[in-house]
Amino acid sequence: MTEFLQQLINGLAFGSILALIALGYTMVYGILRFINFAHGDVFMLGAFSGFYLAPKIAALLPLPSIAGGIAVLLASMAICAALGVVIERFAYRPLRHRPKLTMLITAIGVSLFLEYTGQFVFGAAPKSFPQILPVYPLARLGGLSLNSNQLIVFGVTLGLLLALRFIVLNTKIGTAMRAVSFNPEAAALMGVNTDIVISFTFALGSALAAAAGILWAVNYPAIDPLMGILPGLKAFVAAVLGGIGNLPGAALGGIIIGVTETLVSGYISSTYRDAIAFGVLILILLVKPSGLLGKKEIEKV
Amino acid sequence: MLQIKNLEVTYGAIGALHGISLSVAAGSIVTLIGSNGAGKTTTLKTISGLLKPKAGAIGYEGKPIAGLPPHEIVKRGLSHVPEGRMIFANLTVRENLEMGAYLLRDQKIVRHELDFVFATFPRLKEREKQIAGTLSGGEQQMLAIGRALMSRPKFLMLDEPSLGLAPLLVKTIFERIVEINRERGLTILLVEQNANRALEISHSGYVLETGKITLHGDSASLRQNPRVQSAYLGG
Ligand SMILES: Nc1ncnc2c1ncn2[C@@H]1O[C@H](COP(=O)(O)OP(=O)(O)OP(=O)(O)O)[C@@H](O)[C@H]1O
Ligand SMILES: [Mg+2]
Numbered sequence: 001m002t003e004f005l006q007q008l009i010n011g012l013a014f015g016s017i018l019a020l021i022a023l024g025y026t027m028v029y030g031i032l033r034f035i036n037f038a039h040g041d042v043f044m045l046g047a048f049s050g051f052y053l054a055p056k057i058a059a060l061l062p063l064p065s066i067a068g069g070i071a072v073l074l075a076s077m078a079i080c081a082a083l084g085v086v087i088e089r090f091a092y093r094p095l096r097h098r099p100k101l102t103m104l105i106t107a108i109g110v111s112l113f114l115e116y117t118g119q120f121v122f123g124a125a126p127k128s129f130p131q132i133l134p135v136y137p138l139a140r141l142g143g144l145s146l147n148s149n150q151l152i153v154f155g156v157t158l159g160l161l162l163a164l165r166f167i168v169l170n171t172k173i174g175t176a177m178r179a180v181s182f183n184p185e186a187a188a189l190m191g192v193n194t195d196i197v198i199s200f201t202f203a204l205g206s207a208l209a210a211a212a213g214i215l216w217a218v219n220y221p222a223i224d225p226l227m228g229i230l231p232g233l234k235a236f237v238a239a240v241l242g243g244i245g246n247l248p249g250a251a252l253g254g255i256i257i258g259v260t261e262t263l264v265s266g267y268i269s270s271t272y273r274d275a276i277a278f279g280v281l282i283l284i285l286l287v288k289p290s291g292l293l294g295k296k297e298i299e300k301v
Numbered sequence: 302m303l304q305i306k307n308l309e310v311t312y313g314a315i316g317a318l319h320g321i322s323l324s325v326a327a328g329s330i331v332t333l334i335g336s337n338g339a340g341k342t343t344t345l346k347t348i349s350g351l352l353k354p355k356a357g358a359i360g361y362e363g364k365p366i367a368g369l370p371p372h373e374i375v376k377r378g379l380s381h382v383p384e385g386r387m388i389f390a391n392l393t394v395r396e397n398l399e400m401g402a403y404l405l406r407d408q409k410i411v412r413h414e415l416d417f418v419f420a421t422f423p424r425l426k427e428r429e430k431q432i433a434g435t436l437s438g439g440e441q442q443m444l445a446i447g448r449a450l451m452s453r454p455k456f457l458m459l460d461e462p463s464l465g466l467a468p469l470l471v472k473t474i475f476e477r478i479v480e481i482n483r484e485r486g487l488t489i490l491l492v493e494q495n496a497n498r499a500l501e502i503s504h505s506g507y508v509l510e511t512g513k514i515t516l517h518g519d520s521a522s523l524r525q526n527p528r529v530q531s532a533y534l535g536g
Contacts, residue, residue: 037404179389179400185351186387191375191404191452 002144008259008265013150013219015258016157021235022242023164024205025099030245031180031201034100037058037107038087040232041078042206046213047129047223048122049076054130069133073156073214084206085199092170093195118225126224129217153215161210161251166202168247173200181245213289234261234277241284243294252292255281302326302347302456308357308367317343318331319512320357321386325456330489332520334533335509339491344509345458348490349381350374358450361456373471376404380454384492386445389432394425395435397444401451410453416472418447421477426481443496446474446518452480457481461477463498471495475502494532500524508533 022083027039054063057075061068091110095103120138135149168174179187180197188194216231217223238257242249257277265273284291303325318340323333335341348359351369359367361533366374369413389397398418402411407487419426422443428436433444442462449457459478463471479502481487500506500520508516508529516529521531 111453148443175392175396175400176403178396182389182391183369183387186383186389187400188351188371188446189349189375189383189387190400191372191379193370193372193401 002265007146007263009144009146009150010266011259011262012255013258014262015255016153017212017215017219017254018231018238019251019254020157020208020215022238022254023230023247024209025239026242026244026247026250027201027205027234029239030247031177031198032092032096032103034092034103035107035227035236036092036202036205037232037236038091038110038114038234039205040228040230041101041111042087042228043082043213043216043231043235044118044210044223044225044228045083045111045114046076046080046210047212047217047227048118049079049210050132050214051127051129051223053079060227062227064134066133069152071139071220071296072132073211076214079209080210081203081207081215083211084202087206088199088202093198103261104290111211112159115225116227124225126222129223131221131222132214133218149218153219156211156215160208165248166205173197177201203266203272207241220241230274231265237277237281241280241291245290246295247291249291249293302362302494303490304358305344305348306358306360308344308347308359309371310343310352311354317391317512318347318470319355319442321509321512323507323513323517325488325490325505325516327488327503328482328486330478330491332491332493332496332503333491334496334499334506334529336532337494338511340512341509342460342490344511345381345490346359346384356445357425366439368397372404375452375454376454378453379458380443380449380452380456382449382460382462386441388430388433388436388441388448390432391434393429394431394433394436395429397448398425398451399503401448401459404452408527411451412455413450418450421450421481422447437502439466440469442466442474446477454487456488456490457493460492462491463493463495471498478502496529497524497535500529500534 023037025035053075054072057063057068057071061071087110091106092103095106133149133152138146138151140146157251168177175193176187176197180192180194234257235254238253239250241256242253257280259278261273264276305321307320308318309320309321334345343352347354350369354367358365361377361379366377377390385535389400400413402409402414405411424440425443425447426441432441436444446462462474480488482489490504500523503520505519506517506523507514516526
């Protein structure tokens with residue numbers, strides 16, 4: 001039982017990180033109907049932003065500390081938000097009226113570009129991520145261990161999910177995002193500058209990926225330029241599982257994939273852990289291609 | 302208020318508008334009639350910036366607007382109720398209306414416009430919180446018109462507002478259009494298949510046939526025109 005709870009906690013932490021990445025895939029898909037395959041690399045760049053920012057922030061705030069850790073998190077999110085906007089502006093926007101396949105191939109190109117530029121600039125060898133947060137062991141109940149880092153993963157994820165929910169449901173730009181995702185032409189007729197809404201969506205998704213990168217690095221402190229590939233693919237599967245384009249679906253999908261992968265590798269075999277997400281993908285595509293929370297779009301004409 | 306000169310629009314290699322010219326005087330209702338595929342929707346979409354013209358000029362309040370992006374055109378006071386309504390089916394009625402007021406900064410004005418729309422279409426008020434995709438076709442049309450009014454336009458374009466509506470509702474919608482024109486001094490360009498009613502409420506009209514204007518004049522005389530009668534008035 002303790003063993004199971006432990007696996008569950010680990011799975012939830014991993015799943016929370018996947019959920020944050022999955023949201024970026026699903027938001028961009030919702031607006032542009034395209035999978036931004038470079039999104040996993042933005043997650044990687046989030047971790048590296050934190051790596052290079054930490055010493056700078058340490059000059060201003062004590063590190064490790066809660067305040068310092070939050071500063072690293074927010075600064076990395078801001079850097080990646082800007083990066084997401086730049087990627088969209090220069091790589092994807094010129095292709096917006098081309099066939100979707102052109103954009104997909106470009107996204108793969110951007111992904112490879114970021115990975116290899118990362119290897120060139122940061123070096124290919126894994127780097128150890130500095131400790132930015134103080135770690136407290138919180139519970140040791142008969143072998144169950146929950147530390148403050150995992151709690152921070154849950155707290156930050158929950159906070160970001162609530163913030164995102166607020167932006168999307170209760171702000172003007174969020175309503176515009178939903179309108180553009182339903183019908184960009186009609187949104188333009190309302191006076192919405194769709195370019196700005198698209199940039200904003202990339203900024204939001206990339207900031208969440210950066211947060212995921214920091215949370216990941218805090219828990220698994222070895223980072224390298226290819227670290228975004230697998231979590232990126234798994235988060236993509238999570239977004240499809242939840243119903244691509246659906247925000248709560250992406251969060252739910254992330255949690256399900258994270259927990260399933262952790263439980264299977266804990267109880268059955270860890271050899272196949274990376275294959276689990278793809279097994280799930282095949283299963284959904286066969287059983288419910290629109291995903292768990294995805295619905296066929298209703299449209300009355 | 303609006304002048305179009307020799308407007309040409311193509312879809313790829315296929316021409317849809319072959320140099321049309323028309324003008325709409327401030328405060329008037331002008332109707333554009335024509336059969337399926339004549340280019341009526343293309344004309345409205347080009348005015349509102351959804352399509353870029355290949356040649357020709359569009360002047361609005363004396364300034365050229367051809368080729369501007371749609372959001373710039375809305376800013377100048379033009380509002381377009383598109384064919385097929387294009388309401389945001391995933392948003393509530395209220396959110397749809399708020400989207401219509403997207404460019405208004407002053408919340409007091411937004412509330413005032415909202416009251417006006419609810420007074421014009423009380424049905425929308427009753428269904429304020431409902432997801433717009435679940436409205437009936439008629440309610441969706443009211444919402445599409447209401448949403449277009451939320452931006453406080455000076456110039457309103459309506460693309461077949463009567464399409465698919467029961468006769469009684471068509472009557473209501475047309476009455477509202479006339480009311481808005483009179484009370485708010487809103488200039489209206491109305492595209493209709495329902496030529497009879499459109500010519501009844503409009504001041505002047507244009508007949509569009511395969512991308513060319515073939516007739517125009519004041520609505521009363523168009524209704525008497527034998528060609529219009531046989532082609533569009535069913536007799
Ligand atoms: N996206 C498009 N791509 C190619 N051709 C188009 C496109 N939209 C319209 N057309 C063509 O342009 C011509 C004019 O179409 P338009 O929609 O303007 O007609 P309409 O007068 O509004 O017709 P209706 O009364 O049926 O709505 C038609 O021949 C149509 O097939
Ligand atoms: Mg049409």
